[in-house]
Amino acid sequence: MNYSTLKKTVALSFASLMAVGAAKAQTSTTTTTSTTDSTASRSIGTAKVFGGRGQYKTFSLGINAGVLSPVVAIGGVHDYTDQNIELGYGVSARWQLAHSFGLQLDGHGGSVSGDNFSATNRYRDGMQDYDTRIWSATLSGVVNVATIDFIRRKNSVNFFVTGGAGMVWYHPTYHTANGAFGEYLNADGDKHYVKSLVIPVGAGVKFRLSDAVALNLGYTMNFTDDDNLDALKRGYPSRDKYSYGYGGLEFTLGGAGKPNLDWVNPVAMMYDELYDAALRQEVEALKGRVTNVENAVNDLKKDSDGDGVSDQFDKCPNTPAGTVVDGAGCPIKFPDTVATTGGAAAYSNIQFDFDSSVLRTSSYSVLDAVSADMRSNTSKTVTLNGYASSEGTAAHNMRLSKDRANSVKTYLVNSGVEARRVKVKGLGETNPIADNSTEEGRVQNRRVEFQQK
Structure with missing residues (x-):
């Protein structure tokens, strides 16, 4: 893919995503403005601190697009002198298990490519360039590690990290030093897709556009378990890898009356629950019952004459100080x-x-x-x-x-x-x-x- 064309495509994709998100945000803002902050309060108030996941919207679907590269941010070996930027895209399904953790299934497609055009004679190790078509399916854990908007009743920006495992299927094509085209084929002449384990590790930031729509920006490093991704095995042990930088929209499914678990502010929710009128009445009633119990205990402990036997059990009250008494509080008579x-x-x-x-x-x-x-x-x-x-x-x-x-x-x-x-x-x-x-x-x-x- 021409690099200039790729840049225009990616820019147009991001602009489209932002435009859709802005429209959704404007609609959401208009709605909440007319209902004031009480809407947010009621939305959070429908959930209880220990009410379980069933009171929230927890399932989301997402789409994303971005760029694929044969190198990762932490460095490492690339078998070619130059790496190219190619278009990537994907879909996701996520189940949020808690405010801070969810499981996400991802499917991605695109191309990874590189060349030796900056090398002498524009080739190295007998290879001129490669272009590999990839498809992957992975399952990852998504951890919300921080938010910069925690003082609001609803969070608006979450930072997250991801890690998981899955499979990648890829079909390499390449040109040799003399310009001859090659590709991986099956015995019957069909395209051969190599299958490999892949470990995705990434990070990103999520912006709340509305309670049901979020904008995700992220970066994922993908580590494969073999060295065939670039159609070239070097003479030493190595594993090919590629990265994916993306932007995308995520849509949370569920009833409009349920809050989105992603954006719940536990502090605000606990505040609302503690200041619920019914709960305060229960607390006041409990205080009254505790006071009654304390008074009853104090009555049991009361010993007016100081003989060591409480008034409740003292059958001989008002005995003189120092009098030796029995268990009923009566003086012991000695010969x-x-x-x-x-x-x-x-x-x-x-x-x-x-x-x-x-x-x-x-x-x-x-x-x-x-x-x-x-x-x-x-x-x-x-x-x-x-x-x-x-x-x-x-x-x-x-x-x-x-x-x-x-x-x-x-x-x-x-x-x-x-x-x-x-x-x-x-x-x-x-x-x-x-x-x-x-x-x-x-x-x-x-x-x-x-x-x-």
Whole structure:
């Protein structure tokens, strides 16, 4: 193709695309101007932040045209001294899976050509020029990487990158050094199209002309998996490649009442959803329910007399400060001999059953008196000496005596005595206070003694 003619063709193509886009944009602008910004608000408002893809228009069809070249922007080897610019064209179908990602199926056609006219004698490696007809079909991921119009209710300009894979079919024709024409043919004389894997990688920018029409400008580098595209295999490993710079229109299909997922502004949509009147009413109602729950919890926690039992469960309200109460909030009554702080009865020995470290219920009154005394005298400490009778081995009795002392400590700590003020010792069957040869004596020896400091 004559280069001057090609330039005129491409320029005319772009002018046509822009003219169609401008007309669509003017129509869209006229419509939205008459309805003010509320139209945009309603359009976005029909979708919810977590409403799924079904609430948007997500399927698009596109057409494009541009220029094909046997070289790519990142450089690399071209088997000919000169590359030509040829016309390319294509169609696309895209499914937008999210605001930032979609899948696109592309079909492209055109020619890729080059020559050795700037080489000595206008040929190299026995070749003068080539012109290869190509057709390709690819599937790519399209990622919207940025927008420069995010402060508007609808985005208007998106930048994107693409990457995928597919197949390319091509038919090379060429002239040799002596000007002889050649081409790839099948055994029956028909044109032979070579088939190869192709990897397209590209980038571009998309302009919103209306909610259903966009103008795409992009550039794609296509890497093939063989070295036959230019009808010449060099003497070293290489892979042919070509690039496609294009402009095109994309038409999004779907009902007019649905917004286009491509142009949704998630920030504006979330703003609209948060300031929806119904939602605000629900939030206010929820606040009221939370307040009621908080008030109920505060009522449950309220303890007017400070005895540690909430008013809801306090059967003896208004007990004097410092009164030792039970779980119902009522004062615990101790016998006079026990209630005397520091009295001997308060620190009486705690007795245990045979081979047991479980506290008897009859010991609780003594332990409660000890707890009350220690909580009112915070400087006092106590050592719990555990003992056992002589039945069993000495090692077993040593463990048993320590378990008995720990049972007493656990009770005191659970009643409010600081653990650091209570020490335990297991003394086994030593220091009997009665005769171990009789059962009456052994009963007295199964004990825990209090040693105060």
